[in-house]
Amino acid sequence: MGDFRRSRLSSTPVVGRVVEWKKTHGWIEPECTIDHPEMAKHQGHIFVHGEDLVPKWRNLVAGAMVEFFLYYDGQGLGAEECTSRKVLRVTLPWKHAKEMFGESGEKLADFEQQTHVTIRAYQWCQPDGNNSDLPFLLFEIWGRPQAVVESIGALAARREQDGNAAEDTLCVNLLLPESRMWKVDLMQLQHYCSLEVSSSITITDPMPCRTLTIQAPLPHFRSSLHALIAQAACVGNLW
Template sequence: MGKSKGKLDALLLEAAGVELDPKKVLKMEPEERASWLSTACRVASEGAVKVSQLYNVLASEKFADGLNDKVGKRMHRTMLKYLHIFSDKQQRYLKQCGLARDFGLNDKEAAKELPDVKPARRKSQSDEDAAVRMEEMMARCRNFVREKAQTYEERMREAEEQEREARRQEMLRREREERERLAREWAEIADWHRQLEGWERSQLAIEDLREQERAREAQEVREALEGKKSRSRSKRKRPLEEDQAWPAEEQMLEEELRRAQHGHDLTKCFAAMGDFRRSRLSGAPIVGRVVEWKKTHGWIEPDCPIDHPEIVKHQGHIFVHGEDLVPKWRNLVAGAMVEFFLYYDGQGLGAEECTARKVLRVTLSWKQAQAMFGETGERLADFEQRSQVTIRAYQWCQPDGSSSDLPFLLFEIWGRPQAVVDAIGALATRREEDGNGAEDTLCVNLLLPESRMWKVDLMQLQHYCSLEVSSSITITDPMPCRTLTIQAPLPNFRSSLHALIMQ
C-alpha cells in the first residue's frame, strides 16, 4: 500500500511539472528558484500536489541561502500571498522561517502590500447595547429550550401511555371478537346438532349396557323356561307331589320374563320419546374425575361417597352425556376434574350441568408446604373445603423409593377460576416493600408444560405483572415443564392469574 501511494504521488508531481525534492530545489539558481516557488504555490492551491510537500521545502533553513535582496523579497511576497493554503501551525512557522527572517517586509512596505486592511474602529455605545440585547435574547432562547425539553418529555410519556392504552383496547377488541366468533360457531353447531338429538338418544339407548344386561337376563330366563318345560315333559310320570312343583316354577319364570320384556320395551319407548324422567338427587355440585371419554359420552368417578343403590353398577362410575356438559358437546379428557349434579332417570345414575374445572400447578418448597398444610398434610382437607378447590400433591421419588433431590413439591389446584385464583393467592409468597403493608408484592412459581408454552401470551401477562420463564427444563417426568414466576401487587396478581387461566 505504501509503495503504491508513493508511485501515485510521483505521478501527480510529474503531471503537474513541479519538482518538490528539497535537494534539487536548493541547487536551483535564485531566479529559477523564485519562478519555481510561484509555480509550486499555484499548483498546491489548485490541489494538484500536496501542501505538506511544499511546506517541507519552504521550512528548510537552507531555502533562503544565496538569494539577493530583490529576489528574496519577491519570494517572501509570493509566500505571503499563498500563506492561506497552509494550516495554522504551518503558517505560524513559515512567518518565522529563514526566508521571513532574512527578507521580511518593514512596516511601510507591509502597509503597501496590504492596502485593504483598515485599522479597527473603536466600539460605539450602540455596539455594546446590541451585544447586551443579543445576550438577553440568547438567555431567553436557552430558557425556552429548557421549558420545551420538559414539556417534550411529558408529551413523550403521554404518547407512550396512549400507545399502551391503544394496544390494550386492541387486545380487548380482539378477545371480544374471538368470543363472539366462538359463540356463533357453538350456536351453529347446536342448531345443526339439534336435528340429531332424537337419533342420538335412540342410539345411546341401544348401546346402553343396562339395557343389554336386561336383554341378557330375559334371554337367560327364556332359555331356563324352555329347559324347565322339556324337563317337565320328560318326567310326567313322577309322583304327584313333584308334578305340582313345576307349574309354580314355570309361573315364576314366565313372570320374570314378562317383567324383563316389559322393561326392555319401556326403555325403547323412552328412547323414542326422548324422556328419561330424570330426578335430581344432589342439591350442591359434586366433584369427580373423568375416567373415560368416548367423543359423545363418558364416565366420571366421584370424589365423595354416594348413597344410592344404583352406585354399585359400572364400578361406581357416573354416566355423562355430551349434551349435559357446560358448554354442550365440548371435549373432555381423561383425568380432568369436573363439577356436576347427580340425577336418576330410572335406568341408572347420571351427571348433568357438568362443568370442567380449571387447573394451575404450583411448586412450593418443603418448608412452605409444611407451614401451609402441616407436617404431614393434615390441614390440606380444611384448605380444600375453605377454598372450594381440589388439590393433588405430588412428590418425586427415586426408583428405590428414596426421596429425590428436587427441592419442591407440586400441587395441582383444580376449581372454578375465581376459587383457583384465591387459593393461589393464599399460597403465594408475600414480599413487603418499603415497610408498607398495602404495597405487598405476591410471588408464585407455576409449572407449565413445554407443549403449552407456545399458547401462553406473555405480552398480555406483562401488562399486569413482572414474569420470568426458566431458561432450562424444571422437570422431565411425566412431561417436560418449565417454571413461570409471576410477581405483582395483589390486584394485578389476581388479574394476571385470571388472564393465564383464560388462555
C-alpha cells in the same frame, strides 16, 4: 337424550374425575361418597352424556376434573350440567408446603373445602424409592377460575414493599409444560405483573416443564392469573 323422569339428587355441584370418554358419553368417578343403591353398579362410576356437558358435546379426557349435578332417571345415576374444571400447577418449597398443609398434608382437606378447589400433590422419588433432590412439591389446583386464583393467592409468598404491609407483593412459581409455552402471551401478562420464565427445564417427568414466576400486588396478581388461565390452562387434561 331427554330429561324424561329425571330427578336431581344434588343441590350443589359434585366434583369427580373422568375415568372414561367414548366420543358421545363417558363415566365419572365422584370424589365424595354418594349414598345411593345405584352406586353399587358400574364400579361406582356416574354416567355422563355429551348433551349434558357445558358446552354441549365438548370432548372430555380421562383424568380431567369436572363439576356436575347428580340425577336419577329410573335407569341409573347420571351427571348433568357437567363442567370441566380449570387447572394451574404451583411449586412450593418443602418448608412452605408443610406450613400451609401440615407435615403430612393433614390440613389439605380443610383448605380444599374452604377454597372450593381440588388439589393433587406430587413428590418426585428416585428409582430406589428415596426422595429426589428437588427442593419443592408440586400442587395441581383444580376448580373454577375464581376459586383457583383465590387459592393460589392464599399459597403465594408475600414480600412486604417499603415496610408497608398493605402493599405486599405476592410471588408464586407456576409449572407450565414446555409444549404449552407457545400459548402463553407474556406481553399480555406483563401488563399486570413482573414475570420470569426459567431458562432451563425444571422437570422432565412426566414431561418437560418450565417455571413461570409471577410477582405483583394482590389486585394485579389476580388479574395475571385470570389471564394465564384464559391463555394456557389445561382444560380437561392432566398435562
